[in-house]
Amino acid sequence: MIYFQEIIKKTLLKQEEKFFHGISFIIISLITIHIAVYFNFYKFSSNWLELESKKTTFIISNSIDEKKIPLDVTERITNYLSGKSEKIEFYVIDSNLIKESLGLTNLSDMSGLSLPFIFQIVTDDKFILDEVYASVISISENRLIEKYSHQDQLFEISSFVNRIKLIIFMMFLVIITLFAFLVMNIVKAALISNYKFLEMLQIMGASSFDLSKNISQSIIKKIVPGAILSTIFVYLLSTLLMKLFGVNFDFFDSSFFIEINVTTFIILILFIVTFLIVLLFFLMSYLFYFFEKRFFDKF
């Protein structure tokens, strides 16, 4: 028993088979790498932005005659914040870190430099923020306190991040469109060079739908090996990149690496299945149009 699809497989695109495997591996790798980068960048940036936007920095300035905020005041503030640890997270910025970020590490404590007391709290509850602000003013004995919400300062960064996401998405669309056109043109060239054979099938009574369905399935089968290989390749590549660069993102918890790897893998699999199904329908529609146009000879 011979099968219609087997004949099409052996007749059409026989010479292009290796080319199809190669090109589908390269281009689908490019497409899936965009998916992996977009997803990982999206995940990273949204996690980072979410965490940062909850932060508020408090800067308590010294009185004129003070080089440092007195220890009893900072202790009282720390104790107050610790008492609220169920509702908020807080970080006290170490004075050495302030010096380091200002490039003043070599300056001795005996110099005239006065360092403020800086701490950050993590909460998006405005009521708690106001309460902390009011309490800290009173604990700090009416020293000057500046409060900066990170959310206001993140506007520029988030618009920059969105621009990067848009660029990745646009590149993805461009490559996917080029790939679809490339496949379409290779198929069109193969169909035209084998048209005598296809016309014979049409005269025998093969419908445009049957022809387009069988040819599309045959083409997809030629793309599948390259697509699977490219998915595995991109998954391994993204894991490697995360291993190399992701370790510094210490604000994620330890399970993050495993979580992001598993989700990347699932997303890549889902994408490749969806991509192949969409490509199958796209090819079917194109081929159906091709055969319907040639159903009758027209002069």
Add this chain to the structure above:
Amino acid sequence: MNEIFFLDNISIFSKKKKIENINLKICRGDFFVIKGSNSTGKSLLLKLFYLKLLPSKGSLFLNGKKITEESKKKIIENRKKMGVILQNDYLIPFFTVYQNIELASQIQNLKTSFAQRMNEISEWLDLDDIKNEKIMNLSNSQKQKVVIARALINNPNIIIADQPETFLDEVSTRKIFYLLESLSKLGSTIIITSSKDPHIKSSHKILELN
């Protein structure tokens, strides 16, 4: 007699050829021959019968129903019931004779047993010895016989042939014409173009194109 084809004042205009004002009726069991010198449009007219072409003017009726661009489903059904033999017809070179014929039976959804029908046809056309040969190893006359066998596998009601004697020797040509006539007597409608007058008989319906 059952009317199979009715051509009502049909004209076909192609880029190079023109066939005008044809009125004819072909009935069940007719042996219809289209005659004419080269480039008179015999093959063009034949395309109309195997429904690959629609008339530029006039109406074509098949089994009493008008064939239009919209009746594609009906056209596909009718194409499956036809056996078409074309000049330089396409056979798949790396498949065997058997597989090439089997392909036609699959597309046309052969109702009876393929093996039984294949045996009958192989016997008629002397294909028994080459049944398992690949097409690329066959001579032109053997290929022509395979094309004929492929057209007949589905026991078609209508057989359309464009110069079926092409590449065949005198003995084989006579045999093919005898076979087609027998099928016509059994009720199949035969429409052929032919350049060989000795095989055309007075019982045949003839259309001469100028």
